[in-house]
Amino acid sequence: MTTLEIKNLHVSVETDQGSKQILRGVDLTIKSGEIHAVMGPNGSGKSTLAYSVAGHPKYEVTDGQILLDGEDVLEMSVDERARAGLFLAMQYPVEIPGVSVSNFLRTAKTALSGEAPKLREWVGDLRDAMGNLRMDSDFTERNVNEGFSGGEKKRHEILQLELLKPKIAILDETDSGLDVDALKVVSEGVNRAHADNGLGVLLITHYTRILRYIKPDFVHVFVAGKVAEQGGAELAERLENEGYDRYTKAAV
Amino acid sequence: MAAQHGLEAHSHGNVPIQTRSERPRSTSVSDFPEISNRQEIWRYVPLDKLRGLDKEVMGELSESEVTAELASGTSMRWVDSTDPLVGSAGLPEERVAAAAWTNASKTLVIEVEAESETTDASFVKIAANTAEANALHVVVSVGNHAKATIALDHLGQGVLGENVEIVLGDGAQLNFVTLQEWESGSTHVSTQFSKLGRDSSLKHVVVTMGGDLVRVVPAVSLSSAGAEVNMYGVYLAGSGNYFEHRPYVDHIAENCVSNVAYKGALQGAGAHTVWVGDVLIRESAVGTSTYELNRNLLLTDGARADSVPNLEIETGKIEGAGHASASGRFDDEQLFYLMSRGIDEDQAKKLVVRGFLSEVIQKIGIESIEQRLISAIEAELEKAGA
Ligand SMILES: Nc1ncnc2c1ncn2[C@@H]1O[C@H](COP(=O)(O)OP(=O)(O)OP(=O)(O)O)[C@@H](O)[C@H]1O
């Protein structure tokens, strides 16, 4: 059983005009096996929250805490956070020229488990995971994210989620840019990781579409750098119908 | 594109001060002015590290400093530099090359028999061990329709003024690699003239890993129709390294193809690399296709990469001509992505640098050299604890 606690999190970024505050006191707790959806308008700080948990150097935590089973995540380097069991499926995964998917995945798996995976087993796991996500086997010879279509990038993120087996995953708009078939395939991947490994999920999205395939236990409305309201799955439906007007007006 | 994050792309090259074809050519030192940083070709060079290569008189590399492992069909011998083989591929365009030319009384000839074909590589090792300036002249001659791979490996500690002539017969195919793995205290100025026969093809690879001052000027003259040259370069410069590469392609004949791609990584204060790529497409060079590229990855502050592509076109009847040049800082987003998957910073950096250089490393086509290069890169990155 793993618990990720985000407490009163305040985060700023450095801009040309000076420091800009984006997160203004976020409180969220995610436990193993739970699925949380975070919905909110553009620019409300959802990706900032995701990056701050992962430890992106651009974001400065000015107040608050992030704890993983009581351990201070803010004290950990980016790779230590991953090794502690955190995973971020990125909204815009970056290209890494000259580094093949196969080399990348094997290096990451080795780093996370502290030893190189047994070759036979690894090849089998990789093949199965790629098959499940309807990815061609020659995909592994391509360079990481180089020339990938939007859908391929997202599948590749979920492939990592399934192979690296984190405890808590943040999925930043994994659904955007996917057609219905790809959305189903990707959702199945998340559900498998959830069912098999008791993964805790923080799912960032703009649309209820993905919530038809991945059932959230909790829905959080994110506005102007903090959680404005929380509820169950029914809250998502209401947001879809009514939009965020109610909250954005209140926030001004 | 995310991969070029932080790179500054040059949209056009500099206008050359003087058209490349108008440079004087001579084997006589006195035909060239004393070297100074005011001359374009010596502009960046730390002249205090020339260590006597700028003088009229220098010694000669001894025969015992050259050893070889040769593939079948390839032979090696020393001849007097009065031999007609000498001077058939090109003539010096600057003072050091002229001095090296006149001071080398003997010439090392590496010859590949006509029509012989082998996939095995010949390795010629030049292991210097002196702080004195020495000259060396090498002629690589590949007979008609022969196919060969030859690697010239420079190592040890030395001060070497070198001229290499590469002559390809009609239909010949040569994969030529020059490696500069000098220890510190070394200076190496090498001019490599290539002359390509009809429908021949040359792959010219430069790998520079060590030396205080290493300057390699590969000049390829495409004077016979249908010839093709691919020029690749990989370099890794650390503190105390000054590496300069000036590939030059002279398109004279019709329907020739040239492709130039150099990639370098720099780390450490004072690491400095210079790349000047000249391509000249003469009026006669109808149907030319050419592309040149240079990219540099700066791993730390205090390193400097100069990159200047020059493209001179004297005819409109070409297939295509283009160039790209960029030098950029290490991409933090790539590092973050890898680290967010549990990979530690050192290993993530190695992956990115290897990946960056691999496009060119893979082109070398000699497994043992590729492996050596990858190990050397890793060792270098470890050394700096980057
Ligand atoms: N490096 C930065 N410099 C300046 N502003 C930034 C920077 N990074 C983020 N911001 C700003 O912070 C705010 C929150 O951005 P963030 O990407 O977290 O929003 P988001 O909720 O993920 O939006 P979207 O739904 O569009 O993905 C935005 O106003 C954005 O412009």
Ligand SMILES: [Mg+2]
């Ligand atoms: Mg976002």
